[in-house]
Amino acid sequence: MSAKQIVALIVVVIAAYVAYDSMFVVTPRQRVVVVQMGEIVGADYDPGLHFKMPFIQRVYRFDRRVMTLTGDIDRVLTSENKNLSVDYFVKWKIADPVKYYLSTHGNADRARSLLTESVENDILAEFSKRTIRQAVGDDRNEIVAAVQVQVNQAAKQLGIDIKDVRIMKLDLPEKVSDTVYERMRSERQEVIRTLRAQGDAAAKEIRSDAERERTVILAKAYNQAESTRGEGDAQAAKIYADAYQKDADFYSFYRSMQLYRDSIGDDDFLLLKPDGKLFQYFNPALAAGAGK
Known part of the structure; x- marks a missing residue:
């Protein structure tokens, strides 16, 4: 060549x-x-x-796509100075490539480092305002929302837009965990005792009202029964009187038979001297004397 x-x-x-x-x-x-x-x-x-x-x-x-940053913090202090360990993840994307380049010089590791620092600082700050009970309870969503707002403000300086922040796992030391759960159980038991006492009080009141109503009903029924019985006795006495006036001998005989039936049972055996007026119908001589 x-x-x-x-x-x-x-x-x-x-x-x-x-x-x-x-x-x-x-x-x-x-x-x-x-x-x-x-x-x-x-x-x-x-x-x-x-x-x-x-x-x-x-x-x-x-x-350009949404990326995920995961991390964990081994020691997070609450307002009670109790330790927690927190695992989290962040969904983020580059919103402004110019700011992103100027703040990170195009280095993805530097971007993740700056973002991690911002997220963990905000998580530490939010947990330090709350007790363990609040952190593991209803305040958890408030913590996540507050961290997302604060991280998003800082991330805008990096040209990053935060799409989501979540706490994946929240662990307690074993002793602290036992104490917290025991306290929660005690509080629940106290609520149960309060509700049970309220139920017992309501039940006693219901039983008292029912007993009072029962007494009133029985009293009214007794009064009505006595009134009816009195009317019946009066009517029976009138019938007896009318019968006696029509035939005194027959009335006396009928009443004596009725008395024998009510007084002497089928299996009774009586040995009596029939010389009394009650037994005049067993003694013809006595009956004849009574008739004279």
């Missing part, structure tokens, strides 16, 4: 490299900034083929 051919080949290679370095492709999943001598000269390119100045301009590519 001659010298001219070698020179021509070198020129072709250089031209090809210059052409290659003057173009770049942006995919739908990327955010891109173009930097020249430390200054940003282009950003937010649409997906497709683009051109730049070779050698002196450099392309930085960032992921």
